[in-house]
Amino acid sequence: MRAVDIIIRKRDKGELTREEIEFFIKGFTTGDVPDYQASAFAMAVLLNDMTPHETTDLTLAMAHSGQILDLRDVVDIAVDKHSSGGVGDKTTLTVLPTVAACGLPVGKMSGRGLGFSGGTIDKLESIPGYRVNLSIDEFKKQLKEKGVVLSGQSLDLAPADGKLYALRDVTGTVPCIPLIASSIMCKKIAAGSQAILLDVKTGLGAFMETLDEARVLANLMVDIGKLAGREVVALLSDMNQPLGCAVGNSLEVIEAIETLKGGGPADFREHCLFVSAHMLVLGKRVKDLAEGRAMAEKAIADGSAFEKFRVLVQAQGGDVSYVDDLTKFPLAKFVEVVNAPRNGYISQVQARSVGEASVTLGAGRAKKTDNVDHAVGFIIHKKVGDQVQKGEPLFTVHANDLSKLAEAREAVLAAYSFSNTVVPPLPLFYE
Numbered sequence: 001m002r003a004v005d006i007i008i009r010k011r012d013k014g015e016l017t018r019e020e021i022e023f024f025i026k027g028f029t030t031g032d033v034p035d036y037q038a039s040a041f042a043m044a045v046l047l048n049d050m051t052p053h054e055t056t057d058l059t060l061a062m063a064h065s066g067q068i069l070d071l072r073d074v075v076d077i078a079v080d081k082h083s084s085g086g087v088g089d090k091t092t093l094t095v096l097p098t099v100a101a102c103g104l105p106v107g108k109m110s111g112r113g114l115g116f117s118g119g120t121i122d123k124l125e126s127i128p129g130y131r132v133n134l135s136i137d138e139f140k141k142q143l144k145e146k147g148v149v150l151s152g153q154s155l156d157l158a159p160a161d162g163k164l165y166a167l168r169d170v171t172g173t174v175p176c177i178p179l180i181a182s183s184i185m186c187k188k189i190a191a192g193s194q195a196i197l198l199d200v201k202t203g204l205g206a207f208m209e210t211l212d213e214a215r216v217l218a219n220l221m222v223d224i225g226k227l228a229g230r231e232v233v234a235l236l237s238d239m240n241q242p243l244g245c246a247v248g249n250s251l252e253v254i255e256a257i258e259t260l261k262g263g264g265p266a267d268f269r270e271h272c273l274f275v276s277a278h279m280l281v282l283g284k285r286v287k288d289l290a291e292g293r294a295m296a297e298k299a300i301a302d303g304s305a306f307e308k309f310r311v312l313v314q315a316q317g318g319d320v321s322y323v324d325d326l327t328k329f330p331l332a333k334f335v336e337v338v339n340a341p342r343n344g345y346i347s348q349v350q351a352r353s354v355g356e357a358s359v360t361l362g363a364g365r366a367k368k369t370d371n372v373d374h375a376v377g378f379i380i381h382k383k384v385g386d387q388v389q390k391g392e393p394l395f396t397v398h399a400n401d402l403s404k405l406a407e408a409r410e411a412v413l414a415a416y417s418f419s420n421t422v423v424p425p426l427p428l429f430y431e
Contacts, residue, residue, distance in 0.1 A: 083198075088252065104283040181217055222234050
């Protein structure tokens with residue numbers, strides 16, 4: 001078998017066998033298949049798609065490229081969650097400690113920023129000292145002792161996906177349903193959780209722009225999970241505008257912590273409670289969503305969710321004083337409030353444009369070797385459906401470079417659309 005023949009078959013719209021997929025992924029993992037061939041393979045898949053059978057074979061090949069964790073020796077049931085990526089999506093930072101405070105152990109491995117979508121690990125590294133590279137033994141020990149762990153993808157788990165994930169970001173092959181589904185599900189299967197909650201984004205700031213595309217991705221991932229013996233539920237949620245108000249690494253961490261303390265933007269808080277309720281049902285902690293929501297609300301109200309976040313940060317070596325005193329997070333050099341140019345109602349805040357502008361500021365990566373600037377980003381003051389008066393604050397830019405600030409300001413201003421008539425707010429979830 002040769003890698004080039006496998007690329008050619010997929011280029012010519014052929015269906016790959018399980019053996020061909022396993023050969024290619026094994027070779028890519030060991031280095032026998034170089035980056036340029038893996039990039040060509042990813043592009044061929046993007047252009048010509050994969051059948052559900054091929055996608056499942058790809059998922060399992062990537063999951064088995066490293067160790068497969070079994071968490072049943074440390075917890076009765078472990079529940080994981082995953083978001084398919086979006087702008088301002090810091091849900092994991094609030095949901096994991098909330099659910100863990102309700103007595104449901106949560107072990108999660110997250111990725112770095114991909115394209116215009118921020119990465120949970122980049123956000124967590126805003127907290128000095130926070131260790132994202134836990135060994136598998138450390139991961140399991142912390143899950144058993146603390147009931148919550150949130151680390152980067154271990155090199156031992158699905159290493160093929162880690163390599164392919166980095167390549168996709170810089171080769172224009174991010175928005176590909178089989179590659180997204182297999183990337184998400186191989187990590188979930190390898191990480192050992194028995195139940196998985198998938199938050200599949202749809203809209204202008206999601207990789208799945210239409211509800212139909214998001215539904216295809218969600219169904220594919222649920223099917224893969226079932227074939228692998230996992231219980232999986234997928235939610236379809238809105239990503240036409242940023243979630244919450246903060247976009248950018250430390251700004252999003254601050255907003256997540258404020259939400260754990262009972263504050264935070266209403267839409268983000270509601271999103272987190274809905275996701276938490278579903279996870280508590282999946283984890284057999286409660287009988288129904290109403291009971292799950294009440295339990296999550298109580299964990300935030302009584303401070304146990306915030307305390308669980310402190311436990312998480314401390315367990316992974318982070319400086320917990322930043323969690324206790326949010327003013328310790330460094331501010332960007334330049335902070336500029338941008339005012340509304342006219343009266344009216346907000347009809348759109350183009351999420352993708354805001355996400356791309358945050359990459360311009362340095363909050364994300366243009367290429368895989370780029371460093372991330374944790375301090376830069378935006379605070380979005382007005383969302384779809386809000387009424388605004390000319391001269392009222394629309395958004396705030398946090399930047400460390402004046403020329404980048406000017407470029408980002410214009411991009412986000414252009415992301416806004418206005419209406420003279422009342423505009424209904426966007427739904428948080430579709431189904």
